[in-house]
Amino acid sequence: MDVQQAADDFRRRSLSGYPRPLDRLIYLASMRDYNTGLYYHDGLASRYSQEVACEAMADCHREAFRNLLGSSLEDLVDQMDGYMSSTHTSPLDFLTAWRKLEPYRVAVPVESDPLSAQFLFSSFKIALAILESRLHSQPVALSA
Amino acid sequence: MTQLISFIAIAVGLGVSLASLALRKRVEGGSDAMLRAKQALSSLQAGLLPAEMVARIFDRTDLVYVESQASEDIREMFMSERKLVVLSWIRRVRQEVNDLRSFHLGSARFYAGLSLATEISLGFDFALLLLACRALQVSVYLGGPYAAPRMVASTAAIANRVCTISERSLAFLTPAYVVPAAQQAVIRPVR
Numbered sequence: 001m002d003v004q005q006a007a008d009d010f011r012r013r014s015l016s017g018y019p020r021p022l023d024r025l026i027y028l029a030s031m032r033d034y035n036t037g038l039y040y041h042d043g044l045a046s047r048y049s050q051e052v053a054c055e056a057m058a059d060c061h062r063e064a065f066r067n068l069l070g071s072s073l074e075d076l077v078d079q080m081d082g083y084m085s086s087t088h089t090s091p092l093d094f095l096t097a098w099r100k101l102e103p104y105r106v107a108v109p110v111e112s113d114p115l116s117a118q119f120l121f122s123s124f125k126i127a128l129a130i131l132e133s134r135l136h137s138q139p140v141a142l143s144a
Numbered sequence: 145m146t147q148l149i150s151f152i153a154i155a156v157g158l159g160v161s162l163a164s165l166a167l168r169k170r171v172e173g174g175s176d177a178m179l180r181a182k183q184a185l186s187s188l189q190a191g192l193l194p195a196e197m198v199a200r201i202f203d204r205t206d207l208v209y210v211e212s213q214a215s216e217d218i219r220e221m222f223m224s225e226r227k228l229v230v231l232s233w234i235r236r237v238r239q240e241v242n243d244l245r246s247f248h249l250g251s252a253r254f255y256a257g258l259s260l261a262t263e264i265s266l267g268f269d270f271a272l273l274l275l276a277c278r279a280l281q282v283s284v285y286l287g288g289p290y291a292a293p294r295m296v297a298s299t300a301a302i303a304n305r306v307c308t309i310s311e312r313s314l315a316f317l318t319p320a321y322v323v324p325a326a327q328q329a330v331i332r333p334v335r
Contacts, residue, residue, distance in 0.1 A: 070196060073206040077213075113191030115229070115236055119201060122225040126210070129218050 006048045006056035010041070015060060021071065022079040023086070024064035029107035031057055037110050061109045069116055077127045084131070095132050098124075178314070181247030184240035185310050188303060192237055198300050201226075201233055204290055226289040231281065237303055238277040244310050245270045258313060266309050273302045 018024045031039045039057035040050075048056070071079065084094045098104070104124045108117050191197070210222045248266060258266070276299040283292040 070200065072203065072209070074209045113187065115191055115232055116197065118232055119229050122229050126218070126222050126225055129221055130210070130213055133215055133218060 002048055002052045003055045003059065006044060006052050007059045009047065010044055010053075010056055010060055013043075014041070020079045020082055021064045021067035022076070022083050025061070025068055025107050026083070026103075028057060028061040028064060032061075034106075058109065062112075065109050065112060065116075065120075069120055073123055073126060076123055077130050080124075080127050080131060091131070091135050095128060095135065099128050099132070177243075177247045177250050180243045181310065182314055184243035184247075185307060185314060188237065188240045188244075188307050189311075192233060192240065193300055193303055193307065195300075198296065201229060202290065202293060202296055207290065223288055227284060230284050230289040234277050234281050234284065234299075237299070238274065238281075241270065241273050241277070241303065241306065244306060245274075248310070248313065258309070262309060266306065269302055269306050269309075273299065273306060276302060 015024055015027075018027050028039070031041055033040060039054045039061070041053055041057060044053035044056065047053075068076070068079075084091055087094060102121070102124075105121060108120065206226075207222070210219055248263075248270070276295065280292055280295050280299055283295060
């Protein structure tokens with residue numbers, strides 16, 4: 001019950017600022033400690049407990065992953081385009097970094113099904129290629 | 145006479161030890177198969193066979209979108225990426241089904257009270273499913289990820305049927321009570 005309550009609280013207070021599943025996935029992955037796999041959020045932990053906050057954020061992370069997995073390729077391309085614009089980096093730098101570093105590989109929840117993760121990574125790769133081809137065909141519009 | 149009695153005692157002792165070892169090995173092997181079957185079932189039901197997952201992997205609207213948007217190079221890339229995913233899906237389904245089949249062939253009869261008719265029908269489904277996976281693999285390999293949509297649907301339907309029966313066979317491993325969410329909030333470090 002506490003976990004559910006904490007997850008709802010977290011969705012309302014923190015995740016409402018991130019309407020796209022891609023933004024939520026990246027935000028939640030950034031709240032996770034790389035060394036332990038545990039999620040940290042001081043505000044949520046102070047209202048509930050560290051254990052409950054961690055489990056609530058893990059639930060929200062899985063939910064964002066499921067939502068992104070259910071998005072069509074067209075939707076994923078739009079989400080990436082929106083996310084890219086929100087970072088205020090040059091599209092060329094962004095796309096090059098994402099293609100080379102593949103940061104989405106560390107953004108999925110720990111217990112994701114390997115095939116689901118493979119499918120999502122593959123879709124990211126295609127979406128990046130589409131955005132790159134758009135950038136090359138309309139350099140002025142995208143790099144503005 | 146004393147020597148004979150001690151020889152017989154040693155022989156009986158050895159016999160008992162060997163029998164208990166053989167029995168223990170069978171029980172341990174059974175629990176391994178049960179564990180693998182339980183994992184296979186959960187992987188099939190939660191990861192590979194949900195209708196929305198199957199629909200996403202084989203969704204042609206992605207192809208239509210790619211064809212409307214991108215160059216021939218990206219189309220080729222898309223087809224090759226999807227083919228890899230589809231082949232992985234088939235391989236995983238086949239592998240998990242094989243684990244379930246091993247459980248049913250080996251230890252299921254000791255634990256699950258399936259009727260003879262159900263066992264025969266299950267055996268038939270396993271054979272059909274493994275054959276369908278192989279045929280699908282060949283079709284996708286030769287014709288690409290969207291080569292056999294009907295075969296995908298029927299493979300997923302048979303796999304779901306096998307899962308339903310296997311779920312009944314493995315039901316005794318599932319706790320009869322629901323653990324409250326608050327008690328599930330156990331933090332597990334990643335190893």
